[in-house]
Amino acid sequence: MPPDEEHRIRVNIDRLVAERGMTLTQLAERVGITQANLSVLKNGRARAIRFSTLTALCEALSCAPGDLLSLEGS
Helix, strand or coil: CCCCCCCCEEECHHHHHHHCCCCHHHHHHHHCCCHHHHHHHHCCCCCCCCHHHHHHHHHHHCCCHHHHEEECCC
């Protein structure tokens, strides 16, 4: 996929945070990233995610990567 094309990865942070009664501020603090970076990720504007960040998100949300990320249109 060329870099300028839209990706189809959906990030389910809003749903997972709501299900756990957590705020985005709390999640950012637990993961150790800024709220701005969390916003970029949750809104699908991130071009990449580090495995360490993905791991921290999954640990903070008690989920698997497949719960956090999904492919639209499949």
